[in-house]
Amino acid sequence: MRIVISMGSRRRSGTGVEAATDGKGEARTALLRLGAWLEERGLKHSRQRDVIVETFYGMGGHVPVDGLVARVRALDARVSVATVYRTMKLLAECGIAVPRRFDDGQTRYEPSTGRSHHDHLICTGCGRIVEFENERIEELQIRVARSHGFEVESHKLELYGRCDRCRRAEPGARDPRP
């Protein structure tokens, strides 16, 4: 399955104050948070990490590592694959990025600063990924788990299907004439 990167709709706050989200501001926030996190544990920061974080936030959405590598290398050809993998892992650890593994076997990362938990709708036609939240489902999950003696730590909910666009463009649409 080919998966295409796209954000669902960006949530905008009602105030309009902190709504500027072209990636730049978020990248800055992320870099600050990363800096603090590194310092706390005696780690160093580096040019590569900065480039990677900025590129990552510039891409937005659900970024596959190889795509990120390509973009980063357009800016600095010497950055190695290993470093990108290492850095993304780091970002995940410090809470700046969330790793996702859909059904195509590669890890994607999504920026997480200021974003709340959500699940995904994935179009099996065009690969579009849409995010959604549903409080009721979350509650039911917790309840079901509890009824089996489990305490939920995390979950994965992915809905695979065809988006409206793809369904419209599909054979089987009842249009007798070509």
Next chain:
Amino acid sequence: MRIVISMGSRRRSGTGVEAATDGKGEARTALLRLGAWLEERGLKHSRQRDVIVETFYGMGGHVPVDGLVARVRALDARVSVATVYRTMKLLAECGIAVPRRFDDGQTRYEPSTGRSHHDHLICTGCGRIVEFENERIEELQIRVARSHGFEVESHKLELYGRCDRCRRAEPGARDPRP
């Protein structure tokens, strides 16, 4: 993460008539279905496929391919890895087995004859896998998808957490004395 194979509870019919499910009867059903399916499309059947199906049903639960390979080879050392992979794919195609990919990167198969749809609870402590069904959650999924213009074809819901056993055995349990 290590994942341990185990079925949730087997559903037994109220009649008690078709309740014999030690794997043998199911294996037979599966073999019959496979036979018919192969014949329909001019494919041939083979000793290897029989061995694999029987072993697979003998194991029950969520069977990782490498585990299946090991067991099959205990019966017939010449069966190759490739054949096991090929056969499991075949079984999936003809509806005898369902492939599952949890978060540890390997494909597991579960027997599907006479079993209905369900999702999974996975213990992050001991790897135990428990199955559950929840009609309400399914409904909500369909509704949420529809509200985003999607028509659901399939979904994946996995709840990760700690089972009661593991929680009991855990540090943090408030038992002041050892």
Next chain:
DNA sequence: CCCATACTGATAACGATTCTCATTATCCTA
């Protein structure tokens, strides 16, 4: 029994990710 053709086994290849290790960069201290 024969033959077309599907199936098999062994192994190479694959894609995503991680590891290794020699080299380089960072940053704390004097």
Next chain:
DNA sequence: TAGGATAATGAGAATCGTTATCAGTATGGG
């Protein structure tokens, strides 16, 4: 501001699960 401890890097080898290749084998209809 130089020195040094040590974290980070790059390049490529290694790993893991899985699939492809291809020559040899087995199946089953005629």
